[in-house]
Amino acid sequence: MRLSKRMSRALRHDPARVGLVLDEAGWTSLDALCAALGVSVADVEDVVANGSKQRYELAGGRIRARYGHSLPGHVEMAPADPPAxxxxxxxxxxxxxxxxxxxxxxxxxxxxxxxxxxxxxxxxxxxxxxxxxxxxxxxxxxxxxxxxxxxxxxxxxxxxxxxxxxxx
Incomplete structure (x- = not known):
């Protein structure tokens, strides 16, 4: 399975399956994600930087999926003025x-x-x-x-x- 799909499952749908815990805003440690998926930080950074759907964000050694979660609660994102x-x-x-x-x-x-x-x-x-x-x-x-x-x-x-x- 491609790394982006594995990341999606871990960060959007079933973090417990790979032993991750997400905070209330959907963040987890980048190191924890890499360990859970058996990949390097560089591998994950490549998916974040080059993924066609801009699905993930990195900040301060943490990572989260921006949207598409099937987990309870809301990943908080700043409101924005939509196009018409x-x-x-x-x-x-x-x-x-x-x-x-x-x-x-x-x-x-x-x-x-x-x-x-x-x-x-x-x-x-x-x-x-x-x-x-x-x-x-x-x-x-x-x-x-x-x-x-x-x-x-x-x-x-x-x-x-x-x-x-x-x-x-």
Whole structure:
């Protein structure tokens, strides 16, 4: 298994499986991660620096995944002003429920959104025939929704009501 996938499992989904403990903000020692995965600091730094999804961050000898956690709680990230419009990719089978009930994290800490319709379509393709939803992020933010920037391709928020969503 590629190191980035192993890191993802350890830092986003099942740290106990490799003997890690994450603090309330999702951080663990870089040395502890390297020992748990049997890799060098340089190996991990390479994934952080060159990973296509900018999924991890390093600070002060510690590491965490920025987003995508299925663990309880929230990895705290600073709120940010979103672009006027964001996109959400999903499979055709989920669209009616989303347009009726809104978007919910469903096993993750945050709802994931994209600033790119093309990226949202790629994400939707993971779930069958892709459908892209347009999110009126400006209106949602004006009504109190808090947005966070996960990376260049990922925006995060909590539940979004259906009134902010429409098909692309």
């Amino acid at each position: 419009v964001l996109f959400h990719g999903t499979g055709a089978g989920a669209v009616d429920a989303i347009l009726r009930d809104g978007l919910h994290p469903d096993g993750r800490q945050y709802v994931h959104l994209s600033p790119s319709e093309a990226t949202a379509r790629e994400v939707g393709a993971r779930h069958g025939r892709p459908v892209v939803l347009i999110v009126d992020a400006r209106a949602a933010a004006a009504d109190g929704a808090v947005f966070r920037r996960g990376n260049d391709d990922t925006w995060l928020t909590d539940d979004l009501a259906p009134r902010y969503l429409r098909r692309a």
